[in-house]
């Protein structure tokens with residue numbers, strides 16, 4: 001049924017909320033309270049065209065999954081739709097840019113910080129805040145990076161290194177670098193191809209990707225975007241307040257062909273990401289809608305804070321896939337994780353986004369090396385989050401591949417300096433640490 005503008009605009013509140021998405025008009029009144037992203041973001045588009053907002057985080061196939069058929073009220077012509085278009089939100093507009101609007105050529109970007117600068121200029125202010133922010137005073141976020149500056153390497157000379165092999169394996173899956181794509185939610189905010197572009201780039205460059213529980217593309221779409229059918233994808237899991245949803249996430253990942261489940265446990269409550277909260281408060285204030293929360297709080301509102309170590313037993317019984325626990329932040333918990341029989345542990349403070357002042361993963365690694373050397377001598381690989389989102393911004397798959405190329409060059413260069421031809425030749429003596437820094 002064709003609808004007119006007048007038939008839609010009146011449904012602009014909590015009692016009756018219609019939105020137009022790609023020319024189809026839906027009654028989402030009943031859905032508002034169960035929307036995992038919160039009612040506010042949909043109410044902001046009530047009685048209007050929600051296509052742009054919807055597309056920025058979701059893929060079209062989500063509509064038929066999430067809404068009953070009865071929600072579809074009819075269709076609206078594109079000419080009418082233009083009149084429905086939301087007025088631009090001034091707070092959420094892009095950051096001021098330089099006179100030249102086109103992004104710099106990829107070859108002119110020579111390190112990961114270059115990608116971060118470009119992303120800062122090109123992303124919407126709210127997206128930049130969600131991606132880049134750390135918790136509270138961002139001490140942990142800064143210390144995560146600073147910790148690396150406190151460690152020196154001991155170069156070895158005259159070793160004649162003709163070739164370097166940067167290959168290693170994560171859970172038995174080969175990776176061309178000791179680096180993987182850490183799970184990051186809502187990649188579509190950076191680029192329309194979102195997590196699919198990350199999958200394509202990972203496959204072509206031989207890296208492994210961990211897909212976030214709150215990803216903007218479905219796992220089926222991501223699987224279809226792989227470079228080859230053998231390319232592994234791991235599914236990250238947050239335990240949902242409604243445990244049935246977590247069971248469904250695991251089952252869906254199994255059906256889609258995921259190769260492991262990574263359960264994230266470092267965010268029983270969400271960290272206070274001040275930049276994210278401030279900006280979203282400003283956006284909702286200009287919209288005259290209810291209190292703003294920040295994307296992070298919205299995204300995390302469904303995570304269960306009421307889980308303990310038994311959750312690993314539950315997960316083991318639920319699936320035969322390998323289980324990795326993400327978010328270990330001290331040696332005691334590394335030992336407990338080992339005792340609970342997981343296949344891998346990720347030392348992480350969530351990129352400094354959960355508890356501020358939480359120690360850096362590098363420090364946790366040193367702690368384990370000192371107090372539980374039987375567990376691990378060093379890490380197998382490093383997961384990066386933000387750098388992948390930043391290189392995706394504006395450039396899509398090509399940007400991600402360029403970023404990986406830079407990492408590859410940097411790793412190879414440093415292997416020559418250390419005098420090793422393969423990663424298994426790296427030893428603790430090449431990377432001493434001062435106990436005064438570690439404090440242990």
Ligand code: HEM
Pocket residue numbers: 019028035036037038041042045050053054056057058062063066067185186213214215295298299
């Ligand atoms: C009106 C149609 C919409 C439907 C049917 C819908 C459906 C959904 C569903 C099913 C999820 C959970 C996804 C998952 O767990 O994988 C979700 C999450 C979310 N939605 Fe929507 N949504 C709609 C509109 C919007 C709009 C307009 C926005 C505004 C930007 C939005 C923002 C979000 C956010 C931030 C999340 C949280 C993602 C996460 O858990 O990481 N949604 N939505």
Ligand SMILES: Cc1cc2nc3c(=O)[nH]c(=O)nc-3n(C[C@H](O)[C@H](O)[C@H](O)COP(=O)(O)O)c2cc1C
Pocket residue numbers: 130131132182183184185212213214236264326348349350351352353383384385386387
């Ligand atoms: C925007 C963003 C979203 C994230 N979403 C998730 C997530 O959904 N699940 C998860 O386990 N970790 C998530 N993380 C944490 C990352 O997986 C990773 O631990 C962290 O970002 C690493 O730090 P880096 O971003 O400085 O590389 C997210 C991080 C960022 C920056």
